[in-house]
Amino acid sequence: MYQYTDFDRQFVRARAAQFRDQLERWQAGRLSDDEFRPLRLQNGWYVQRYAPMLRVAVPYGEIASRQLRVLARIAREYDRPEPELLAQAQEKQLALGEVPVPGGAPVVTRLKSGYGHFSTRTNVQFNWIPLAKSADVMELLASVDMHGIQTSGNCIRNITTDQLAGIAADEIADPRPFAEILRQWSTLHPEFAFLPRKFKIALNGAKEDRSALGWYDIGLQLRRNEQGDLGFQVRVGGGMGRTPIIGTVVREFLPWPHLLNYVEACLRVYNQYGRRDNVWKARIKILVKAEGQRYIEQVEQEFRAILQDDGAAHTITQAEYDRVAAHFAPPRPQRPPVDARVHEIIRADAEADPLYDRWLQRNVLPHRDPRLRAVVLSFKRLGQAPGDADAQQLEAAADLADRFSAGEARVTHEQNLLLPWVHQDDLPELWAAARKLGLARPNIGLLTDMIACPGGDFCALANARSIPIAEAITQRFQDLDEEWDIGEIDLNISGCINSCGHHHAGHIGILGVDKDGKEWYQVTLGGADGSELSGPATPGRIVGPAFSAAEVPVVIEAVLDTYRQLRQPGAEGRSEPFIATLRRLGIEPFKAAADAARFVQREFA
Numbered sequence: 001m002y003q004y005t006d007f008d009r010q011f012v013r014a015r016a017a018q019f020r021d022q023l024e025r026w027q028a029g030r031l032s033d034d035e036f037r038p039l040r041l042q043n044g045w046y047v048q049r050y051a052p053m054l055r056v057a058v059p060y061g062e063i064a065s066r067q068l069r070v071l072a073r074i075a076r077e078y079d080r081p082e083p084e085l086l087a088q089a090q091e092k093q094l095a096l097g098e099v100p101v102p103g104g105a106p107v108v109t110r111l112k113s114g115y116g117h118f119s120t121r122t123n124v125q126f127n128w129i130p131l132a133k134s135a136d137v138m139e140l141l142a143s144v145d146m147h148g149i150q151t152s153g154n155c156i157r158n159i160t161t162d163q164l165a166g167i168a169a170d171e172i173a174d175p176r177p178f179a180e181i182l183r184q185w186s187t188l189h190p191e192f193a194f195l196p197r198k199f200k201i202a203l204n205g206a207k208e209d210r211s212a213l214g215w216y217d218i219g220l221q222l223r224r225n226e227q228g229d230l231g232f233q234v235r236v237g238g239g240m241g242r243t244p245i246i247g248t249v250v251r252e253f254l255p256w257p258h259l260l261n262y263v264e265a266c267l268r269v270y271n272q273y274g275r276r277d278n279v280w281k282a283r284i285k286i287l288v289k290a291e292g293q294r295y296i297e298q299v300e301q302e303f304r305a306i307l308q309d310d311g312a313a314h315t316i317t318q319a320e321y322d323r324v325a326a327h328f329a330p331p332r333p334q335r336p337p338v339d340a341r342v343h344e345i346i347r348a349d350a351e352a353d354p355l356y357d358r359w360l361q362r363n364v365l366p367h368r369d370p371r372l373r374a375v376v377l378s379f380k381r382l383g384q385a386p387g388d389a390d391a392q393q394l395e396a397a398a399d400l401a402d403r404f405s406a407g408e409a410r411v412t413h414e415q416n417l418l419l420p421w422v423h424q425d426d427l428p429e430l431w432a433a434a435r436k437l438g439l440a441r442p443n444i445g446l447l448t449d450m451i452a453c454p455g456g457d458f459c460a461l462a463n464a465r466s467i468p469i470a471e472a473i474t475q476r477f478q479d480l481d482e483e484w485d486i487g488e489i490d491l492n493i494s495g496c497i498n499s500c501g502h503h504h505a506g507h508i509g510i511l512g513v514d515k516d517g518k519e520w521y522q523v524t525l526g527g528a529d530g531s532e533l534s535g536p537a538t539p540g541r542i543v544g545p546a547f548s549a550a551e552v553p554v555v556i557e558a559v560l561d562t563y564r565q566l567r568q569p570g571a572e573g574r575s576e577p578f579i580a581t582l583r584r585l586g587i588e589p590f591k592a593a594a595d596a597a598r599f600v601q602r603e604f605a
Contacts, residue, residue, distance in 0.1 A: 044148020214537030455495025464512025
């Protein structure tokens with residue numbers, strides 16, 4: 001993984017020192033709240049519903065064990081509100097009421113502190129750090145080459161890529177060197193620090209799109225042309241929010257040395273013509289949709305102008321690519337010596353456990369190196385919001401990364417952690433260790449491996465809570481046999497139209513909405529992120545009017561029961577996936593089931 005240079009390290013530490021000065025001036029009254037606000041936001045410090053929220057950047061998801069340990073320390077020592085504040089917040093949340101679970105105990109949110117939260121864009125967030133301690137946290141992050149720069153504001157945000165980048169068996173080329181080059185180029189770029197709205201870029205280097213490229217402001221797919229040359233297919237103008245739009249292909253093949261030049265052209269045109277008079281119409285997707293071919297022609301014209309102006313061009317040289325790519329050479333995992341007898345006992349115990357076989361099927365992924373595997377640690381379980389990790393779990397994950405994965409982990413889009421360098425002979429030991437820590441539930445890609453944003457429990461923008469809905473569904477589907485019978489399915493939950501939970505792309509999407517000051521939820525069906533299972537990126541279709549919180553778990557159960565009744569046999573003895581059944585039959589049978597479930601819930605509640 002990329003290692004900071006002396007320049008990188010000095011830059012981040014200087015930024016932390018600048019922030020301490022700004023914080024102290026604000027505390028002394030020499031900076032007003034309005035003056036301090038953009039300064040803290042530029043470093044990832046928001047003020048949310050109850051307390052500050054820090055967003056820590058994890059470029060393209062790669063994180064070292066030493067960084068996980070610092071995040072654990074932050075969770076333990078700093079993610080701690082004043083007891084009175086936490087009690088007030090809990091009282092307000094309890095007043096919102098419980099969410100019934102079919103056949104189970106009702107769920108009501110009980111806010112907790114001391115957690116980090118993995119976001120869908122591979123960042124890590126904390127919800128309770130007091131601003132008075134924010135400079136201490138910035139310096140602690142800088143000590144391990146981390147920061148919150150450009151995790152907020154109308155700038156180029158954290159650049160993401162495939163969680164299997166550099167290790168996937170179907171990879172065309174490793175996207176991480178290009179992601180790092182983009183990161184270095186875009187950080188504090190003066191022309192793109194004040195765009196009309198925030199801007200998100202994703203890259204994918206594999207044949208399968210595991211980066212949801214169609215949903216990004218710019219989506220970059222590595223490919224080779226007929227001559228075997230490496231380049232990018234370029235999509236522009238994707239996005240979720242209140243107007244879900246799939247990005248438009250503006251270039252079928254861009255030679256890789258011109259990556260920065262072409263991205264700059266796309267951004268220059270957006271910076272010049274993007275809407276600044278209406279925040280809801282300021283994203284690049286609105287410009288591309290409105291202008292169509294004219295936007296593409298303007299970008300091509302700007303691109304040619306950049307290339308003609310040698311002083312402005314940022315063409316990537318082979319030497320620069322090689323310099324950055326050298327950071328991503330595969331590590332040589334040092335397998336610690338093990339007692340052969342103990343190793344055999346652990347292996348035999350694991351292979352005798354049917355859960356181990358299921359874990360191998362769901363949590364262990366193929367690797368381009370046949371000796372190695374990629375292993376997903378599941379952070380989805382009862383009593384803990386999807387993607388949350390407490391200090392103990394973060395430290396335990398760091399230990400597992402050191403022991404089994406050359407000190408490296410990756411934050412995934414699905415809000416889990418992946419260990420990318422696990423030797424296949426170590427799988428039984430890893431299984432035993434992860435299971436003991438509660439991180440080995442074999443549910444990756446299944447229903448309880450859902451995506452959910454923090455929602456109204458924490459976010460000031462949210463219309464409704466996400467966490468109790470996620471908990472109610474998780475509680476209802478705790479039977480692992482039932483979950484396996486349902487099979488692969490993407491269930492995504494967002495607390496508001498900003499779509500941080502990517503509900504538009506879920507096979508089942510749940511969106512929190514406000515109706516007369518009360519929490520309601522829209523359910524969508526048939527969304528897709530562009531992966532092999534889901535098919536081309538597509539927004540889901542709304543199923544009828546909104547449902548109450550109490551109705552949502554019942555509606556989800558009815559939709560899944562309908563699927564199991566109507567599905568057909570699939571390949572290799574497996575059943576037809578949910579998304580395939582939905583597309584074959586259309587939305588109507590599932591809509592009817594949802595309406596019937598709503599009626600029964602209201603009649604007999």
